[in-house]
Amino acid sequence: MGITEDIGAVVKAFPQARLVAFADLSSRMILTSAGPLSTTQEHLDRLCNQARACFDDPLFSLSVEAFGEPHGAVVMGPDGLRLFLRSDVEPADALCCICDPGIDLAAFVPKIRETLESITHGG
Amino acid sequence: MNKGTLPILARLSSLQADIRALPGGGRVIAEPNDRNPVAQILRVANETMLGRSLEFVSSAGPALTLDVAGRRVLRLIASHGLTGAESCLGAEVLEDEHKDDLIKLLQKVAAPRHELRVISGPLGRGGAEVSVGLPVALLADPLLIDLNPIGPEEPLPDAEAAAAPMPDGGTMQLSGRSIRDFANGVGPVLMAWLIQGGEGDGQSEGPEEMVSHLQGFMDTEREAVVGQLDLLSARPGDPICLMLGVTLIDGHSIICARLQEAILLGVVEGDGTQAALAAWRGLTA
Numbered sequence: 001m002g003i004t005e006d007i008g009a010v011v012k013a014f015p016q017a018r019l020v021a022f023a024d025l026s027s028r029m030i031l032t033s034a035g036p037l038s039t040t041q042e043h044l045d046r047l048c049n050q051a052r053a054c055f056d057d058p059l060f061s062l063s064v065e066a067f068g069e070p071h072g073a074v075v076m077g078p079d080g081l082r083l084f085l086r087s088d089v090e091p092a093d094a095l096c097c098i099c100d101p102g103i104d105l106a107a108f109v110p111k112i113r114e115t116l117e118s119i120t121h122g123g
Numbered sequence: 124m125n126k127g128t129l130p131i132l133a134r135l136s137s138l139q140a141d142i143r144a145l146p147g148g149g150r151v152i153a154e155p156n157d158r159n160p161v162a163q164i165l166r167v168a169n170e171t172m173l174g175r176s177l178e179f180v181s182s183a184g185p186a187l188t189l190d191v192a193g194r195r196v197l198r199l200i201a202s203h204g205l206t207g208a209e210s211c212l213g214a215e216v217l218e219d220e221h222k223d224d225l226i227k228l229l230q231k232v233a234a235p236r237h238e239l240r241v242i243s244g245p246l247g248r249g250g251a252e253v254s255v256g257l258p259v260a261l262l263a264d265p266l267l268i269d270l271n272p273i274g275p276e277e278p279l280p281d282a283e284a285a286a287a288p289m290p291d292g293g294t295m296q297l298s299g300r301s302i303r304d305f306a307n308g309v310g311p312v313l314m315a316w317l318i319q320g321g322e323g324d325g326q327s328e329g330p331e332e333m334v335s336h337l338q339g340f341m342d343t344e345r346e347a348v349v350g351q352l353d354l355l356s357a358r359p360g361d362p363i364c365l366m367l368g369v370t371l372i373d374g375h376s377i378i379c380a381r382l383q384e385a386i387l388l389g390v391v392e393g394d395g396t397q398a399a400l401a402a403w404r405g406l407t408a
Contacts, residue, residue: 040270041170053354054365058344063367063377066336066390072371074396075355076364076403101404105396109372 003119007095008034010115016103018080019096020112022119023048025055026092037098047096050075051084055091072109076101085112087120095119149180153239160233162268167241169194169259169270176200176247182238187228190246196225197256200247205231217257226262297362300406302385305364308402309395313378316389319345323385337388345386352381364403371396382406 007020011034021033021044030044054060054073063070075082081101087093095116099108152167153160164179171177174192178201185204190197198217202208205228211221233239263270303323306316315329319341327334341348353359362383368376372394380387380403391399 042172050355053351054367056351056354058340058347059351059365059367059377059379062340062344063369066377067375068369070367070369070377072368072376074364074366074371074399076400077356078361078407079357081400101400105400106372106394109370109396113370 004032004034006115006119007032010111011035013111014099014103014108016100017097017108018100019047019098021047021096023051023094023096024092025052025086025094028052030096035098047082047098050082051086051094051096054084055086072113074105083109083112085109085116087116090120093120149240149242151238152179152241153233155182155236155238157239159268160235160237160239161229161266162263162270163239164229164233164241165259165263165266165268166270168196169263171243174246176244178242178244179232180240180242181232181234182240183234185232185234187232188247191259192246192256194259195256196259196262198247199225199228202228207231216255218255219257219261222257222261222265225257226266229262296407297382298406302380302382302387305380305382305402305406306387306389308405309378309389309391309398310402312391312393312395312398313389314392316378316387317341318385318387321383321385329390333390337390341386341388348379348386348388349381352379352386362406364399366391366396366399 003022007022010020011017017035019033019035019037019039021030023030025048028045028048030048033039033044054075055070060070071086071088073084075084081099081103083097083099083105085095093116095112097112152163157163167177168189168191171191172193174190176188176190178186178188180186187202187205187208188200190200196217198214199208199211202212207224208228210224211217211228214221217225260270301322302318303326306313306328315333315337317327317334317337318324352363352365355365356363362381364378364380366376366378368374368391376391376395378387378389378391378395378399
């Protein structure tokens, strides 16, 4: 199964995930995405930049110092919920998700992590 | 081809992404079986924010070059194998009166059953400062073209989804609860926290050593924290909450929330994502 199909399967399994996108953080590019949200390149660029900002200082350093390198970020704002997961073996690989606030994060986060690991190891 | 693009293209290829790059920096935007190649031209133009010259070339022969910036078509720079291009070519800046002629040219270059390519370059006649021109949306409307599809000719799952816009950071209607209420709402998984600024300034809970560490961090990094939160917000100063953890669902996470002038910084133990989300939603009216 290709990466587009992988993340498409996540969207299918979690209808409250409105967009799941695979990003290369080092080149600041969303490489592929799935989900019912209408997006423009500008939106995807912004999402990728937000992923980079999550895993950046100063809060990144605070986390590293306290608990170790963070690989997951949840952002809550006026416009809902965004989840960013970075691969722990290939830090440039990340999945960026926009979700409805009612999503079951306890189930969604492990699924996204599993998908990202599969992509990183198979891509 | 730029050496820097090679790994990106290799990655796109491995992803089976819908792109076909060509020698010389061009790429295919419509295959012969594409049902609406004009839509692909308009989408490429609509995604071009910085000033660029876009040369669209049909495998049937015709070609045209547009200067595009900020979702606007500024001018027609060149045409090849197309009749009726004179009025647009002669215009220093395209205006509403050129719209119909330009649409006809786009339809001619986007000949059905032929491959369509685009090659991007610097603006043809300079003048990047020009901010007028024809909005791409104005060209798309009469052709009933949706400029923001989720994929090439890919149907949306349902009608409701088709109407779903990308969140753009709408205004958060606050319930009147404070950032302290947010901390209480997260509950016992929030093992240590403090509030700096605004309502609740100076309040804290948790082991003294942890609170002291958080305090020291905020004393030196508050401005940088605000900057980081602003990068995640649609507008500077908007309410925002970031949880950052090794896994998010076990171990520890950092939580940082901003509500008006108040910033809460805390440490979550275990899976606090659902509790934080519920508490965050409690701040909205």
